[in-house]
Amino acid sequence: MPIYRTTLGGEVFRFSNLAEVMAKATPARSGDALAGLIATSDVERVAAQMVLADLPLKTFLEELLVPYEEDEVTRLIFDTHDAAAFAPVSHMSVGQFRDWLLSDAATPTALKALAPGLMPEMAAAVSKIMRNRDLIAVARKITVVTAFRSTLGLEGRIGSRLQPNHPADDLKGIVASTLDGLSYAVGDAVIGINPATDNIPTAMTLISMLDDLRGRYDIPTQSCVLTHVTNSIEIINRGAPLDLVFQSVAGTEAANEGFGVTLSILKESHDAALSLNRGTMGQNVMYFETGQGSALSADAHHGIDQQTVEARAYAVCRAFDPLIVNTVVGFIGPEYLYDGKEIIRAGLEDVFCGKLLGLPMGCDVCYTNHAEADQNDMDVLMTLLANARAQFLIGVPGADDIMLNYQSLSFHDIAYLRNSLGLKAAPEFEAWLTAMGLVSETGHLLQSDLGAARLLEAAQ
Template structure:
């Protein structure tokens, strides 16, 4: 079905819903690279006006990739719940935007399984940044393993103690550095330098030993490939969370070496271990705008819509964590700080609207037109939007992956500034060891560090 709209003195034509969504998207370098972006600001505005008049029901009848056999498209169709859709079924995309701005959190959460990713991507394209923040803020998506993540008034963090050679002492020291700033309640997660099964098991055991040594109410994760995790579980490794990068099409996921069936096998293996205490949400997914384009798996769909389709994959599983690594893929896809900030707010809004426990790696590569001031703006915007978690590293500089993220002290400052707290189980541990004072501020943890330091040397033995 084609779409058209008169804007100014010109009638603008869009040959199908796929093109309309692409032309209506805010400007970003990835869509330009793919030849999908609006060719002028006037065309973008015309597409947005046209998109606002499209009924939500049209997204159920007009497939974005009809020429492609795609298991993600099949999953999206199977997920749609007509009873949940009923409250908004008569609305256009523009009217849905108005409904979201006026509805309360429970009403929005109730329609989540009635929405498709394409509907959600469409409405986000009509929203200002403030709209994305105010709607996402109303939605709470709570998940649990050893900590409870996503409760109102909290923000969790992934403590990311990466090391260029996976040195055990280096990882342990870096992890403790994060702990004394209150980072780790989402997960202590290591990106391994190699993806061999033996190295995966060694680092998994190290993180579990760290947890047991300090009696930490946290979960750990080695971010190796999902098939490596499955093999490690079968060999008896103490795996808490299973990680995998995912995307919004079958071919893009194939580029990551995964399918829905492999992800289900991994979830079953992790569930069987039963290692959680307050919950058993044992999957951890990462996404990022541009992933499908970089693997030539976008099928002519704009990068933000493809990103939202990845959240349909995520919500099919028991996820504790899902995060967009928003600026990690590079300026070819998100050129500068403005595009990164917009993409981070879009991703968070769209994930929350679909019922996904969204976090964000507030980050950029060194060759992007961005800096830490941009990351400060995105961090505080996401915190106001109720983001579940962020990722922190020592000094904001990941020495293994060679990109810029948030520092541990950025998290501490944010919590103090906005009056946010860690996940309750982790907050209690921090208070017990006088790492947080009664006002929720980090103390420097000198007393705890005296004992922790002696134990740290054991991890290098």
């Protein structure tokens, strides 16, 4: 295995392997410090970034960060790599790849064609030598369109997940939050509930309630109860009206085992959901969540920095053609992303890497109450992500999830982004909102008495 080295300011810096180069080139974050992987100084970080910039992209095909024999995610990444798609950039170094991505040559068409040829580690590597504005500039050029009952990812639009969680899974409370969110034009990506009790009967009750509400008013969206994937398989077998299969995933086999999931289980669930044929505009039936630090928290990171492991999770997602994917960027806590600055950087990295790899990438713009962050930080991140053309963002009542006990975005925040930046909801959902009197013909939120009255009827 080669030793990587460079000289900076008269000092020689040596890195024992590619994983160390990647870790020490990463912008500082508390999780890597906790794992003992972080650069010891800003100078060492720049030295690592210099080494990384000069590495050929082909290096990642030759020096695997997690051994092929030990990890099914590595096997998935390596075995599905599309050499023909990779060919246009295969001669480039990481630094040259950065310059190409920022150039006019990297058109939306070229980026879409390139995605199957990129390994997640390549996307992670180039992100480490990019400024925040670079991540935004490239991500906004990438279009990833998916569909179930609504069509997501179209230019000039941003989707939203309506998250009406309740600490006791109370149906009236969930319906009230759902109606509130719909009145703010939230929910075109999914109406998704995190159940307080993760069991099959509760999930089936919640799924049936959401489907009844959606069907009664012919709302062109999809619902999801974020129960474990094995529960979803059983729920499908029992005949419940399930739209999307949900699962949290990570970037190593061991971390996924901690979630109780394997690639074969995910395939079984994907096939089961497709068999229902419930989509009208498309058949993207999977919803994945990820987050920097999940593999480290499970001691399943193989000595790799948390952002690179996060990018590897996107290979798992990509294999199952999902409707939506989101990083829950600040949810794991300040042990992994300490403050607003780290959360903002991580959110931009994740959406950039996910989109570059061809995923419909969104974000839960969030933080825990013991993090050094506040809603002003979230205002900044959500606005940056809207500029980066994230697929969707998540909204909860009052930006405060009273079941999961963390802070996210509010329904009002989604309305702000759309009204201020001229963005619209998915076209099918937009047409429904207009017919309900909730938005104007130009897509601006109205919250008219007529629309509110029609929604309130659903609570009866």
